[in-house]
Amino acid sequence: MFKCSFCGKEFENALDRANCEIECDKEIKVKAERQKQEKLRKQQQERKDEVTKAYNEYIETCNKAKEKYLAIRSKYDNDYNNGYYFDTWDLNTDCFGRVIADIVSKL
Numbered sequence: 305m306f307k308c309s310f311c312g313k314e315f316e317n318a319l320d321r322a323n324c325e326i327e328c329d330k331e332i333k334v335k336a337e338r339q340k341q342e343k344l345r346k347q348q349q350e351r352k353d354e355v356t357k358a359y360n361e362y363i364e365t366c367n368k369a370k371e372k373y374l375a376i377r378s379k380y381d382n383d384y385n386n387g388y389y390f391d392t393w394d395l396n397t398d399c400f401g402r403v404i405a406d407i408v409s410k411l
Contacts, residue, residue: 305314306321310328315321 305316306318307314308321308324308328310325310332313324315324
């Protein structure tokens, strides 16, 4: 009696046992590859979620900073400008506009 070293089945001759061991080995390798691919997919999804979370935090921070800037700017204009407008403070050319343009260009 010959016994497969992978699954433990018993065979009458060595050739059948060898064929079984070849098949068992293939199945083990396929299963290991599936597990490896699944692990990689899971890691990729975790990293993607991490990047998305960081991006959303970044956008929220930018929005809060922009709101603060607009409030300070409005108060400054009301207190000191008397209708005079500084073109250098135009929102289309400010830091936020450049940041958003940079983000959009990288998408």
